[in-house]
Amino acid sequence: MSYFLAFCKSHRGLVFTQYQVLRSHRHLCDVSLVVDGHEFPAHKSLLACSSDYFNAMFKDYTKESRASVIHLKVITAAGLQSILDFIYTAWLSLSLKTLEDTLEAANYLQVVDAIPLCSKFLINSCDLENCCFVANIALKYYLVDALEEAEQFIKNNLWNLLQEDIEGTELVELNVKSMINLIKSDNIPKVNEQYLLSLVLKWLQYDRTRLLHANVFFENVRYGLLSLDTLRELYKQSEVPLTPSIKNIIIKAINYHSFPSKQPLLQDKYSTLRNQKGWILLVGGTANGELVENVLGFDVYSHKWRMVTNLKVKVQHHCTCVIGNFLYVIGGETTESTKSSSSSTCLLATNVVYRFDPRFNKWIQVSSMLEQRAQFSCCVVDNHIFVIGGRGNQQVTYSSVEVYDINRDAWTRSKDLPCKIHGQANAVHNNIIYISGGKLDGRVNSSKDVFSFNRLEGQWKKQAPMTIARFGHQMATVKDSIFTFLGIYEPFSDIESYDPMHNQWTRLRPMTFDRFCYGLVVVEQTVLFLGGKKWQDSREVATHNVVGYDAENDCWEEICSLAFPFCGLKCEILQMTDVNEANDINDKVHSQMK
Known part of the structure; x- marks a missing residue:
């Protein structure tokens, strides 16, 4: 059927x-x-x-x-x-x-x-006009997805909300949980800490019963990102009571500002930027035959460029390094040294050291090196800056090594190199410094020599030489290998890697783009080359392309182009936020919310 x-x-x-x-x-x-x-x-x-x-x-x-x-x-x-x-x-x-x-x-x-x-x-x-209402309703009725979306919208658009709602009338009605999540967030675009603090104070004072939650809010304010005047005002104010533990944190932040040279060693969660992102900074060098003043930032993932700051002194043949997310610009040649000279166009080596803080977009001058140096090398070991060799004025070449102690803001001499040398490159692997190549004092030809220095042992040791003599080149550490790249006037485009464990060099695939006087930085396992010079029709020509070397797969790729030909630059990665792009808005908001 x-x-x-x-x-x-x-x-x-x-x-x-x-x-x-x-x-x-x-x-x-x-x-x-x-x-x-x-x-x-x-x-x-x-x-x-x-x-x-x-x-x-x-x-x-x-x-x-x-x-x-x-x-x-x-x-x-x-x-x-x-x-x-x-x-x-x-x-x-x-x-x-x-x-x-x-x-x-x-x-x-x-x-x-x-x-x-x-x-x-x-x-x-959810939009700018009702996002706080949406968050409050979502919390009241346990609408988890809506609450998450509303809170994320508020974080992403807080600077817009402050601009549209100058009096803060809607923001102060935001529920406790959402406001706590806001102040705890690492990602709040374009709003700096001072304006977040102003909002928190206004929110707490809007309803005195909220003072029960004051400690949670103050534990998540990043006091190292507040100005000294703001910290003192906060400590003295009486409208919102502060617990002894919060007062101690504020005093610690005041002391942080009182010893600016030590700040790179005092980093913690209270001085970490919100919404920070790694930018490649292009520092110093020349463009169109002129020394460059602007420090540019480059996002290698979005190919976005931004203006970061201006150098205090235009330099070339200088060195840079980063400690505690502070940028140091060290020595080099500058026209600033010739103000008292009869020849204003002459470039002279300097011993001046400047430090840039992206938290406040501020430069300070720290203690100067003992020697005036150009075409030297520099690296960081255990939060100490080592400067090695180089040349001074009147073509003096150094074998001396100096160490900068951040805690004391002082330079001291370390163990000299076995020889006087300039134009060498250096890299650090397992806290051991390696230098390679350069030109020895009184010699015309480049060197293949490699030396290493262990700070604990305090001695320079000669290692296996490179297979190619190099001068004005660059070195980079990627995982457990050290790579050397092209220098000035090299007949070939070969590169090689060094294995510190076996003291052995290996020739790698030649660089498909001839290059020298370029900027170099390592992003993950890719070594980036920015700008520089190349040979064209028997002439040195500045170039503007950005090239990447995949160290794991030993291959090359052209990434993008600089805005203009750039050479002699130094590159570092610095964590920055986009807060400076909205400072005009923030200033207006802050004045209204006081």
């Missing part, structure tokens, strides 16, 4: 439609729901199928199962109307004005299918 199972798509919809017709004519309605004097006829069977609340109410043993009129005193008439319409039609009418009534009714009556629709409506409605 054969049979088949058939399905009618329209039947369920037809049943809903007929139920709505019966309701509109009050036909076969066996219960009336009364709220605030408003009567809503309905069918117990459909209510029980759509709501756990009504399903429990209309059990055989309950008195409500026999009642024809039921009074609901908790929800509003508007909310019940919206939920009944949803039960009978599967359509939910929503607006920000009636949303809370609808959610209240859906939760109380346990019509669970309506709640995700309310959450989705909140997410889609």
